Amino acid sequence: MPLKSANNLESARLLIRSVTEADLPSLIDVNGDDAVTQYLPYASWRGIEDARAWFARMNALQAAGGALQFVIIEKRGARAIGTCLLFRHEESSARAELGYVLGREHWGRGYMDEALRRLIDCAFGELGLRRLEAEVDPRNARSARVLTRLGFVHEGLLRERWLTRGVPCSVNIYGLLQREWRPP
Numbered sequence: 001m002p003l004k005s006a007n008n009l010e011s012a013r014l015l016i017r018s019v020t021e022a023d024l025p026s027l028i029d030v031n032g033d034d035a036v037t038q039y040l041p042y043a044s045w046r047g048i049e050d051a052r053a054w055f056a057r058m059n060a061l062q063a064a065g066g067a068l069q070f071v072i073i074e075k076r077g078a079r080a081i082g083t084c085l086l087f088r089h090e091e092s093s094a095r096a097e098l099g100y101v102l103g104r105e106h107w108g109r110g111y112m113d114e115a116l117r118r119l120i121d122c123a124f125g126e127l128g129l130r131r132l133e134a135e136v137d138p139r140n141a142r143s144a145r146v147l148t149r150l151g152f153v154h155e156g157l158l159r160e161r162w163l164t165r166g167v168p169c170s171v172n173i174y175g176l177l178q179r180e181w182r183p184p
């Protein structure tokens, strides 16, 4: 089945809900920071045009059932402080890729760990996925720690998989199976 729109997700400190156009100004603050995009295969957003183009691409992917894009919001606040998503959904294999980004000032608090535990629980539960994957630039040590803490296994190096600002970049591939997942 295509990835169906999941309900809003909630954890102790966070609300994880579908992205809307009203989130774009907050997401420019997140994705406009070179420290955030340093190890990602896209350039920092320069403004609302980049944000709108991303939003249109995500809407098209979601409408086709191939992705679910969420924003992460502190319960004590109102603004989106990051995003997490399931994408590259392969229905025939019940598999999808995990992606995530957090605003620089929110690193080191366990927010992404908390958000991803809820999302993974939903992916392996109500969405019925069997395997999750993540690709990570080998220099991105913070992201690797996020994945290994969640139980992802490093499965290999994909040679020159990304073009990061025009430069070929090999990436580590991580995988997590439904039967390995320990719900929060």
Ligand SMILES: CC(C)(COP(=O)(O)OP(=O)(O)OC[C@H]1O[C@@H](n2cnc3c(N)ncnc32)[C@H](O)[C@@H]1OP(=O)(O)O)[C@@H](O)C(=O)NCCC(=O)NCCS
Pocket (backbone or CB within 6 Å): 035, 036, 037, 039, 040, 100, 101, 102, 103, 106, 107, 108, 109, 110, 111, 112, 113, 114, 135, 136, 137, 140, 142, 143, 145, 146
């Ligand atoms: C990858 C990224 C989300 C990791 O952020 P992070 O804050 O290190 O990750 P978490 O939110 O899971 O927080 C874990 C850290 O918070 C600390 N922490 C503090 N309070 C905590 C709490 N209450 N619960 C859990 N962890 C807590 C942990 O000790 C850990 O620090 P450590 O890794 O130095 O041991 C962030 O660096 C980022 O957005 N990078 C840019 C985008 C990116 O690279 N995305 C991934 C693409 S593959």
